[in-house]
Amino acid sequence: MIISAKIEAFVMHCGEMGSRWGFNRTIGQMYGLLVISEEALTANELSEQLKISRGNVSMGIKELQSWRLIQVQHKPGDRKEYYRPAGSIWEMANRIFEERRKREIDPTLSLLRDNLLNAPANNEEIYAQDKMHEIHDLLETITFFAGELQGMSPEKLTTLMKLGSGIGKVLDMKDKFLKSGT
């Protein structure tokens, strides 16, 4: 298998963006290639195709599995492990969001919670705790909202995301009709 220039451009771009998305270059390339390949690929194919050492591919696979972004597939009469993306593009986005939340928000929330348990000892600490409280509440609200979105069906979520300025209108409606309920 030899990939076309266009596909290669996409794969290389995934590599460059990799670190910004939370993994490193080679892992980004591996995932990019798997996503746009119709056929599942073996670790050796990934290694040859991307010119990455076999060991590195193995580590990358482990990482992608820990993100739950790829899954193993077996072919009858073939001992090799074949890898393909786990789930739809939609699920992919969901997983990436969730993993990143775990890495980027949860640790901070937990530090802030701990810190807010202790009474402030002086004026500086009063101000500091105040700010920490604000940040804590904001992160908690975001986390809650994100969880809510993740729980919705893709269809409903798409409807919501495409509402545009309708969101505001719908919110007003909610005030009108549901003030006592929900």
Place this chain on the structure above:
Amino acid sequence: MIISAKIEAFVMHCGEMGSRWGFNRTIGQMYGLLVISEEALTANELSEQLKISRGNVSMGIKELQSWRLIQVQHKPGDRKEYYRPAGSIWEMANRIFEERRKREIDPTLSLLRDNLLNAPANNEEIYAQDKMHEIHDLLETITFFAGELQGMSPEKLTTLMKLGSGIGKVLDMKDKFLKSGT
């Protein structure tokens, strides 16, 4: 000025999270310290407090300014530049989201758009373009939605984010009452 252990713990945590949030350790520390300090700080104070070289602080300030996260302040009869966080915690979150969108999503959207302009040359490319199309649409929907949220007032946004399962109900309502409108 000497900071308390609790405050230091927060600042150091910001440093550790820094790279996950899109900047590096020292920049994370600098921003953390500025956020929880009631008083604006000079570059020298940041340098001493965090034991970071003066040059590094200067580069960090430039970076934080490019994210529009801090602003300069002057005191009468004092030539030094004092720095403080720009805007509320709320605005801070907004800016970080927006900057990250620029760095993490926009380049990919633009690559995908370019790629989708060319007709596929063979079966692999048909499949690949299909996937790229899916990704493109998803990223565009997310970007649109994010922009919509950023345009809302903090109050309205808070209401929305705290709606919980009410979001689904409100969406159903929209179908009921606005089918022809909006």
Place this chain on the structure above:
DNA sequence: TTAAAGTTTCAGAAATTACTGAAACTTTAA
């Protein structure tokens, strides 16, 4: 002007992160 107070730049050093490849390990089937 000039010197003092302050800021920025950037080449090189230090620290961190990613990658290789050979050796160790595991699984399967003959």
Place this chain on the structure above:
DNA sequence: TTAAAGTTTCAGTAATTTCTGAAACTTTAA
């Protein structure tokens, strides 16, 4: 059992990123 096919681990190396500190620059006021 054992050897072949395949996977994983990890010590050492390479690449990248971050940081320092001294020199260059800018601004202000005497």
